[in-house]
Amino acid sequence: MSQMHLGLFVLGTGHHVAGWRMPGAEAGAENFPLIQRIARTAERGKFDFVFFADALNAAPGMHPSVLVRLEPLTLLAALAATTTHIGLAATCSTTYTEPYNLARYFASLDHISGGRAAWNVVTGAFAEAAHNFGRMAHPPHEERYAIAAEFVKVVRGLWDSWEDGAIVMDRAGGRFADASKLHVLGHDGPHFAVKGPLNMSRPPQGHPVLIQAGASDTGRDLAAAIAEIVFAVQQDQDSSRAFAEDIRARAARMGRDPRHVKIMPGVSPILGGSVAEARAKLDQLGEFLDPVAALRVLSERLGTDLTPYDLDGPVPELPESTIMRGHAAILTALARREKLTLRQLRNVAAGAMGHRLLLGTPEMVADDLETWFRAGAADGFNIMPPWFPGAFDDFVNEVVPILQKRGLFRQDYAGRTLRDHLGLPRPPHPASLTAT
């Protein structure tokens, strides 16, 4: 039987806006000892990967997990040294990074970690970042995706600068590298001109694993074209299955094997001895809520500043978001369907930033994940604990063993690289394809 994949989305203060205030919570997106413990727990739970999101701006009133944070590639390099198997995934923006730099960052992480790196390709969900890079404005949505597509092509080309085995280190013959296995990219496109080659040999995984979270039409096309993991935000099983089928169909149309695209919706589990007990924990978090930070999270997701609106009125009709269209569509649909007030929708978004909250006993949570998995609505889940470390410890100690017992999740790692864990092929070097 095929098994589900599990990723841990680490936000240092927890995904719930008020997670850091939960009794027993340890907070800190800059607290490396805590993050190290969290990563070790994830590895003990045999998770496929830990994932760190990123943005390139800060402002008072933001979700505390993103207000101050460590730079994720630096952080993952440190975690690579203190973990042995777990995949190490991070966001890096295609709008505010150069492909040559990024290719080096992730290839380095892949080398350092022995083949465990993954890159979450984002165009940047926060327009304010533009002002930190000498730009007047964040590029429009479609242009950002056009840049991203070309960016990824360049990065992959750079990772293929050297064929596998090109660094021969022939001591007797005095030959360090086989120059015949070096390929100069010579890319000259609308957005980037990158000659190459990369000053690094081919990464252990060939290419680090690519993740994408595109939800708009253009975003889905990019995900289908390049992503090996797709982060999803769907709240109910039917829409998640429809999303997964759509991405798989698009990938197949592009000539890819749809089994090599893993759809992983976000889930924020809150465990208790009963649903009521789990709900009491959520209510407790709700009492700690900072209303400004909570409304800002919703404003970011809907693409409009919501401060002028009546919190106890209906969710207003808003112009189409140019930033996070997927989140905006899902949250708006949820509000309409359940007739939520703006305050109620704010509290939902405060829970897991627009992802699904899953409340119940460990058995109930395992049942739910199994149902989604068996229905083809998910190949796995991106677990988003509302606070750390307790809520995540509970998941690893109480839910993972149930999934393992049911044969739905691995008992141990079978391989060493993230591609091994995910059952993804190692991309062959293009020269090896033309040679045969």
Ligand SMILES: Cc1cc2nc3c(=O)[nH]c(=O)nc-3n(C[C@H](O)[C@H](O)[C@H](O)COP(=O)(O)O)c2cc1C
């Ligand atoms: C699980 C998950 C993690 C994400 N992480 C980031 C991130 O770290 N940085 C970022 O700018 N956007 C992040 N995003 C937002 C996406 O990049 C993208 O803006 C969003 O999914 C909407 O895409 P769309 O414009 O195609 O609708 C994330 C989305 C999801 C679902």
